[in-house]
Amino acid sequence: MSDLHKIPDMQSVIKYLKNLQSVCCAQLSQQDGSADFISEEWAHSNGGGGITRVLEEGAVFEKGGVNFSHVRGESLPPAASAVREHLAGKPFEAAGVSLVMHPQNPFVPTTHMNVRIFVADPDSDNPEWWFGGGYDLTPYYGFKEDCEHWHRCARSACDVLGADAYPDFKKRCDEYFFLKHRNEARGIGGIFFDDLNSAGFDKTFEFIRAVGDSFLEAYIPLVIKRKGHEYSQSQKDFQLYRRGRYVEFNLVFDRGTLFGLQSGGRTESILMSLPPHVQWKYGWEAEPDSAEQKLTEYYLKPQNWLAVES
Numbered sequence: 001m002s003d004l005h006k007i008p009d010m011q012s013v014i015k016y017l018k019n020l021q022s023v024c025c026a027q028l029s030q031q032d033g034s035a036d037f038i039s040e041e042w043a044h045s046n047g048g049g050g051i052t053r054v055l056e057e058g059a060v061f062e063k064g065g066v067n068f069s070h071v072r073g074e075s076l077p078p079a080a081s082a083v084r085e086h087l088a089g090k091p092f093e094a095a096g097v098s099l100v101m102h103p104q105n106p107f108v109p110t111t112h113m114n115v116r117i118f119v120a121d122p123d124s125d126n127p128e129w130w131f132g133g134g135y136d137l138t139p140y141y142g143f144k145e146d147c148e149h150w151h152r153c154a155r156s157a158c159d160v161l162g163a164d165a166y167p168d169f170k171k172r173c174d175e176y177f178f179l180k181h182r183n184e185a186r187g188i189g190g191i192f193f194d195d196l197n198s199a200g201f202d203k204t205f206e207f208i209r210a211v212g213d214s215f216l217e218a219y220i221p222l223v224i225k226r227k228g229h230e231y232s233q234s235q236k237d238f239q240l241y242r243r244g245r246y247v248e249f250n251l252v253f254d255r256g257t258l259f260g261l262q263s264g265g266r267t268e269s270i271l272m273s274l275p276p277h278v279q280w281k282y283g284w285e286a287e288p289d290s291a292e293q294k295l296t297e298y299y300l301k302p303q304n305w306l307a308v309e310s
Helices: 010-032 144-161 165-176 201-226 233-252 255-262 267-273 291-299
Strands: 038-043 048-056 061-073 092-103 110-120 128-138 189-196
Touching (some): 010 048, 010 110, 048 267, 061 267, 092 267, 110 201, 128 201, 144 165, 144 189, 165 189, 189 201, 255 267
Antiparallel strands (some): 038 048, 061 092, 092 110, 110 128
C-alpha cells in the first residue's frame, strides 16, 4: 500500500489544529491588550462541526477570526474536486484552521493563514488524502524589512521539505492571491500549497506543523513594530479602500470560501474573514510618487524579497 492510501492519523492532526487555534488566539489577544476572542462551537449538518473564535473592535485589531472546523460530507464539493475528477461524488472528511486578522492601524498589515487536510473515501480501505494551506500578508503601507522578515519565516518553514519547496510555494502564492479583474496582487504573498501528499503523511504533517508554528513568528513582530505608528484619517480611508480588494478576492476567487458554502458549512464562520468596514471609491487614483502609489507600483509586484540572501 502506498503512502497516498494509508489511513491518515486524523486524531493527531485534529489535536494539533485545535492547539494551533488556541495558541494563535492567546498571542493575538495579548497583542491587542483590550479585547478577547469570543468562542462559539457549532455542528455541521452532515457530521462534525467546529469552533469559531472572533475578536471585534479591539485596540489593535478591528476584527479577527480564528476558525477550527472538522466536517464530513457525502459528496466532495466542486471547489475541492475540480482538479480531482476521479473523486467527484466521493464522501469526504476535512479539518483545518483558518485565520484572518484586520488591524485598526493602516500601518499594520492584514494577514491570512490556513492549514487543512482532506480525506476522500475516509471510511474505505483506500482513502486518498492531501494537505493544503499557507499564509500571506496584505500591507496597506509597505516596508521592505517587513516583507523580508515575512518571507524569511516562510522560507524557514519550507525547509522541512527541502530547498525547492519555498520557491515553488511562493510562486503558487503569487499566482493564487491575484485579482484577475484588477490585474493586481492582493498583497506581498507568502506561501500557498495544495494537493500535498507526495512526501508521505508523516513528512507532510511535519511540514504543516512547521507552517502553523512559524505563522506567529512571522506576524507578531510586525504587529509590535507598527501598531503604535501614528496615522491620519486619509491613511485610514486608504486602508478601507484597499480592503475592498480583499473582499473582492474572498468572494470571487477564494477556494476556502467556495468550499465552505458548497459543503453546507456555517455561513457566519465562513464569512468571518470579511472586514467590518470597507470603502469602494469610483475611479480613485493615488497621488503620483505617494506611499499609496508605491504600494501598487512596487510592493504588490511579485518579486524575490530574499534576493540578497539567495
